[in-house]
Amino acid sequence: MTSLIEQAKQKAAYQAVDEHVLPEHRVIGVGSGSTVVHVVARLLQRDPALNAKTVFVPTSFQSRGLLLDGGLTVGDVEQYSNIDVTIDGADEVDAQLNAIKGGGAAHLQEKVVAEAAKKFIIVADFRKDSKVLGEQWTKGVPVEVVPFAWRAVLKKLQALGSSEAKLRMAVAKAGPVVTDNGNFIIDAPFGLIHDPVKVLRDVKLITGVVEVGLFCNMAEVAYFGCEDGSVTVRTK
Ligand SMILES: O=C[C@H](O)[C@H](O)[C@H](O)COP(=O)(O)O
16 A cells, blocks of 8 residues: 555656756755655756756755755755745645645745745645545644744634644654744644635634645646556646
8 A cells, every 4th residue: 555655656746847847947846745755856867967957945854855865956945036836745635726734844834935936736646635625634734833822822723613723742752843943833623624715814813823734726736646557637
C-alpha cells in the first residue's frame, strides 16, 4: 500500500514539474511535505545548466534542506517576490481546487510563497481528492497561532463551531509542535466545509491567528496520482 501511495505521489509530482517548470523560468517556489520530495527529485533530473540559472524558494526547514542537499540555489521571498511557479502538496483538495494545508505545520510560509507566484500548482495522491473539504482530512484545519494567545484562540474556534479543536502536540518532544516561525498549531475540525472562504475569513479574524491552512481560490491546477498509475489533472 505504501509503495502505491509513493508511486502516486511521484507520478503527480513528475508530471506537474514537466508541464509547469519551463526552461525560461528563473524563480521556482517549492512547497513542503512528502510529495514535494518527488518534485525536488524531478527538478534535479533537469539539465544542470538550467538549474544553475534558477533560484528555488523553499517554504520550510524541510524543503530548504531538500534543495540544499540537491545543490540547488535557494532564495527567499524578500529577495524574490515574483515567483514564476510554485508547486506544493496538500492534505485535501476539493472540486473547486480549494485546499487544506498545514499537516506538516508549514502553511504560513507555503501561502506566502504560493501567493508570490504567477501560478500555484498542487500535487497529491488519490487520498487527498475530495468533493468537499473535510471528507477525507478529518484532523481539522491547521491554524498557526502566536503561542501566548493559544487558549484564547482555542475558545474562539470552539465558539465558531469547532468543538474538537485542539493544540497539536509534538511526538518526540514534550509539549506542543513549534512551527518554523516559532508559533503553535491548533487543529480545528469544522466537519464538511461547504464554504471554505467563510471559514477562512472567520478564523483569520481571530486575534492571535497568524495563518489558516485553507488555500481558497489559489491553485490553478491539481495533479492527483491515482491507484491505477494514471494521473488526474484538475483545472479550475
Ligand atoms: O504543512 C505541510 C504542507 O501543507 C504539506 O504540503 C501537506 O501537509 C501535504 O504533505 P504531504 O505531501 O506529505 O501529504
